[in-house]
Amino acid sequence: FYIIGGFKSDFEGSDVVCVNPPDTSIIKARTNFCHITTSACYRLFAPKLINVDKVIYLDSDLIVLDDISKLWDYNVQYIGGVQDPMFIKQARKNKLKHLYINSGVMVLNLDNLRKINYFERIKATQNGGYNLSLLDQDVINIAFGDLIEHLPLRWNVYSRIYPQTTSDMIRIRKNPSIIHWCGEDKPWNSDVRQKEQWRKYC
Numbered sequence: 425f426y427i428i429g430g431f432k433s434d435f436e437g438s439d440v441v442c443v444n445p446p447d448t449s450i451i452k453a454r455t456n457f458c459h460i461t462t463s464a465c466y467r468l469f470a471p472k473l474i475n476v477d478k479v480i481y482l483d484s485d486l487i488v489l490d491d492i493s494k495l496w497d498y499n500v501q502y503i504g505g506v507q508d509p510m511f512i513k514q515a516r517k518n519k520l521k522h523l524y525i526n527s528g529v530m531v532l533n534l535d536n537l538r539k540i541n542y543f544e545r546i547k548a549t550q551n552g553g554y555n556l557s558l559l560d561q562d563v564i565n566i567a568f569g570d571l572i573e574h575l576p577l578r579w580n581v582y583s584r585i586y587p588q589t590t591s592d593m594i595r596i597r598k599n600p601s602i603i604h605w606c607g608e609d610k611p612w613n614s615d616v617r618q619k620e621q622w623r624k625y626c
Contacts, residue, residue, distance in 0.1 A: 425439060425440045425441070426440075426441050426443050426473075426474050426479070427440065427441070427442050427443065428443045428445065428446075428466040428467070428469075428470075428473060429442065429443070429445060429463065429466070443473050443474065444473075445463065445466055446466060446469035446472065446473055448462055448465050448466070448468075448469070450543065450546060450547050450550065451465045451468070451546075451550065451559075451560075451563070452550040453549075453550060453556035453559060453562075453563075454559075455556070455557050455558065455559045460558065460559050460560075464559055464560045464561075465559060465560045465563075467481050467527065467530075467560060468546060468560055468563060468564070470532055470534060471532075471534045471537045471538045471542055472543075474534060476534060477533070477534055477535040478496075478500075478531070478532065478533050478534060478535065479531075479532050479534060480492065480495055480496060480529075480530070480531055480532075481527075481529070481530040481531075481532055482528070482529060482602075483527075483528035483529070483604065483606070485528075485604065485605045485606065485610055486528060486529070486580075486602055486603060486604040486605065487602070487603050487621060487622060487625060488601070488602050489600060489601055489602065489603065489621070490578075490601035490602070494601070495529075495531060495575070495579055495601070496531070498531055498573075498575060500531045500532075500533050500573050501533060501536055501571070501573065502532075502533055502536050502537055502540075502568065502571035502572070502573075503530060503531070503532055503533070503537070503564070503568050503571055503572045503573065504530060504531035504532075504572070504573045504574070504575045505525030505526060505527065505529065505530045505531075505564075505572060505573075505574065505575060505580070506525060506526055506529060506574065506575050506576070506577055506579055506580035507523045507524065507525055507526075507574055507577070508524050508525055508526035508561075512524065514555070514557075514558060514562065515565065517555040518554050518555055518562065518565070518566055520565060520566065520569055521569075522565075522569040522570070522572065523572075523574055524565050525561075525564070525565060525572055525574070526561065526580055526582070526604070526606060527560055527561040527564050528580060528582075528604050528606055529575075529579055529580040529602055529604065530564075531575065540571075545567035545568060546563055546567050548567065549562070549563045549566045549567050554566055576596075577592055577593070577596045578596045578599070578600055578601040578602070579601050579602050580602055580604050581596055581597055581600035581601075581602060581603055581604065582603070582604040582605065582606045582607075603618050603621055603622075605618075605622075611623070
């Protein structure tokens, strides 16, 4: 496990490595959402920070309910993520023609990402011509949309989609592989859906 943040943890040991935060000065955009901070951009620097060929990136506000090796087995060429049905409007704001993903769960082929103009793509999103109100998530979708592969919905089922009624959502939310509490409301500070699942780990 690699924890990006620059802090030492009681968990640090043979299986856990704490990675110092990167220099994020190339990220000029800012957001008004209080739950999205500059540290959210750390994931953008994974190809530089972590010296392995492939990783699964996971946000800290989720729980894994399935065998994570099933997610690892997806042969992703560059970036794999789950379509975000809550932010279709965000994709339209940036005139994106591809499906917009949530950045909280991703499979990243770091080896292949290092072989392309990775950071140049990121820098190009900072020219003021884009709506980057969701910061790193917008950057990923704008910079790498042509390289993104879509993973099954069950690998990033966020509590906010539970009111939605599409057949896929109704089916998947009965047996999610990952539950993700994206947004400002978290199971430790709000009465959110699937809070009882989070309590099992307290």
